[in-house]
Amino acid sequence: MTQPAISVRNVSKRFGETLVLKDINLEVPRGQVSCLIGPSGSGKSTLLRCMAFLEEASAGMIEIEGEPLGFSEKDGKRRRQTPGELRKTRSKIGMVFQQFNLWPHMTALGNVSMALRRVRRLSRKEAEERAMAQLVKVGLEARAGHYPSQLSGGQQQRVAIARALALEPTIMLFDEPTSALDPELTGEVLNVMRALASEGMTMVVVTHEIGFAASVGNNVCFLDHGQLLFHDTPETVFAAPRHPRLEQFLDTYLDRGAQMLR
Amino acid sequence: MSFDFAVILAKGPQILAGLGVTILIWIVGTLFGAVLGFLVATARRYGGRLADLALSVPVEVLRGTPFLVQIFLLYFGGPYIGLRLDPIAAGLLGLSVYGAAYYAEIFRAGFQSVPPGHSEAADCVGLTRLQTILHVQLPEMALLVLPPSMNMAVILLKETALLSLITVPEMTMTVQAIGSQQYAFVESIVVLALVYWALVELANFLGRLAERRLSTYSA
Numbered sequence: 001m002t003q004p005a006i007s008v009r010n011v012s013k014r015f016g017e018t019l020v021l022k023d024i025n026l027e028v029p030r031g032q033v034s035c036l037i038g039p040s041g042s043g044k045s046t047l048l049r050c051m052a053f054l055e056e057a058s059a060g061m062i063e064i065e066g067e068p069l070g071f072s073e074k075d076g077k078r079r080r081q082t083p084g085e086l087r088k089t090r091s092k093i094g095m096v097f098q099q100f101n102l103w104p105h106m107t108a109l110g111n112v113s114m115a116l117r118r119v120r121r122l123s124r125k126e127a128e129e130r131a132m133a134q135l136v137k138v139g140l141e142a143r144a145g146h147y148p149s150q151l152s153g154g155q156q157q158r159v160a161i162a163r164a165l166a167l168e169p170t171i172m173l174f175d176e177p178t179s180a181l182d183p184e185l186t187g188e189v190l191n192v193m194r195a196l197a198s199e200g201m202t203m204v205v206v207t208h209e210i211g212f213a214a215s216v217g218n219n220v221c222f223l224d225h226g227q228l229l230f231h232d233t234p235e236t237v238f239a240a241p242r243h244p245r246l247e248q249f250l251d252t253y254l255d256r257g258a259q260m261l262r
Numbered sequence: 263m264s265f266d267f268a269v270i271l272a273k274g275p276q277i278l279a280g281l282g283v284t285i286l287i288w289i290v291g292t293l294f295g296a297v298l299g300f301l302v303a304t305a306r307r308y309g310g311r312l313a314d315l316a317l318s319v320p321v322e323v324l325r326g327t328p329f330l331v332q333i334f335l336l337y338f339g340g341p342y343i344g345l346r347l348d349p350i351a352a353g354l355l356g357l358s359v360y361g362a363a364y365y366a367e368i369f370r371a372g373f374q375s376v377p378p379g380h381s382e383a384a385d386c387v388g389l390t391r392l393q394t395i396l397h398v399q400l401p402e403m404a405l406l407v408l409p410p411s412m413n414m415a416v417i418l419l420k421e422t423a424l425l426s427l428i429t430v431p432e433m434t435m436t437v438q439a440i441g442s443q444q445y446a447f448v449e450s451i452v453v454l455a456l457v458y459w460a461l462v463e464l465a466n467f468l469g470r471l472a473e474r475r476l477s478t479y480s481a
Binding site for chain 2: 083091093094099101104160
């Protein structure tokens with residue numbers, strides 16, 4: 001059996017009194033698109049953020065390609081990794097945020113080339129050449145000199161994807177990448193993600209785009225109240241008879257759509 | 263009674279020397295204060311709860327007592343603990359530390375103004391904490407901290423006048439001395455006011471220039 005890209009073992013997360021993740025176990029296979037869906041507050045974003053160590057799990061372990069993330073275990077004791085160790089494990093991951101989180105004082109090219117220059121220590125020229133190649137990939141080479149404030153939401157998100165790709169991660173994490181976008185602009189971002197998936201990139205996507213999950217996803221994980229209720233292929237998950245909780249979730253989801261059309 | 267500025271202005275070279283000391287102490291003290299304040303703000307944010315608590319005490323004391331009291335303590339009280347400084351050194355140190363307390367608060371607000379997601383994005387592409395501070399947080403907060411920083415610089419310039427009371431040969435001390443020698447006390451004060459005001463306006467002008475330069479990206 002091949003090693004999973006990410007393995008989540010018995011992960012729980014507490015914010016004060018609230019338990020937002022309850023004993024999650026999940027293996028993210030390599031080269032596939034895994035979608036995390038579920039109602040707001042179900043813990044899906046928190047789980048994804050734990051996979052990038054932006055949140056620290058209160059208990060349990062997460063491994064990235066077999067390497068422990070954030071904590072390492074020695075003689076049964078959990079020890080926090082040094083910043084250097086954490087950076088090394090995290091370098092396999094690219095993260096895309098709901099709010100893009102581009103650095104506003106840099107151009108698109110500056111955003112994408114930043115880590116190549118500062119982390120990889122490439123010369124400015126070489127870093128910018130490689131950054132430009134990533135911008136070409138997301139179709140934004142013509143916008144390289146624009147600041148984030150001069151770009152549409154969809155363009156900003158594509159720059160953010162290019163920035164995450166610049167360091168050639170093997171796993172891409174997407175935290176509701178289209179939720180902050182006008183419906184008209186979601187398509188261009190989803191297209192970039194589709195292209196990435198077809199290249200065989202391992203992707204974990206927290207999304208409300210059920211259509212994307214059903215058509216591009218290889219696996220669909222449904223979270224509710226901090227629990228991973230089930231995960232399977234979209235064909236199985238979305239085929240009748242559906243899990244009652246998913247049925248309820250899809251009902252309200254479709255209702256909302258229907259109300260808009262009325 | 264008539265004003266006679268000629269007797270003051272005749273001492274031009276002396277006044278310029280005093281002005282030089284004022285500007286030197288002001289610029290160096292403000293720069294030290296800003297750098298020290300930035301370090302304090304950074305340590306309070308990233309140094310853990312203990313550092314935050316420990317640093318909050320001096321910051322509050324320095325902001326809660328008059329500058330005059332602080333320099334008296336430093337200059338006249340220092341020798342009791344073996345700290346013997348000449349007036350200019352005491353003035354510089356006093357001004358830097360006093361300014362640092364305020365700059366620490368300005369930069370604390372600056373750190374808070376940068377959305378946490380922007381440093382998370384930096385973490386995710388592998389920047390170190392220091393790189394994130396220098397290349398992401400500091401430039402992002404620049405536009406926000408510039409106006410209060412310039413304002414603080416102006417306040418510090420005016421506070422340097424108090425250093426005359428610990429015999430720093432700066433402008434206030436020099437011009438006042440000339441005024442009493444020449445029996446032209448009020449004239450000397452008017453000259454002082456005008457020179458300080460001119461310096462303040464110059465500083466404000468430079469501040470606005472910097473602001474305009476920095477605001478290129480925030481369309």
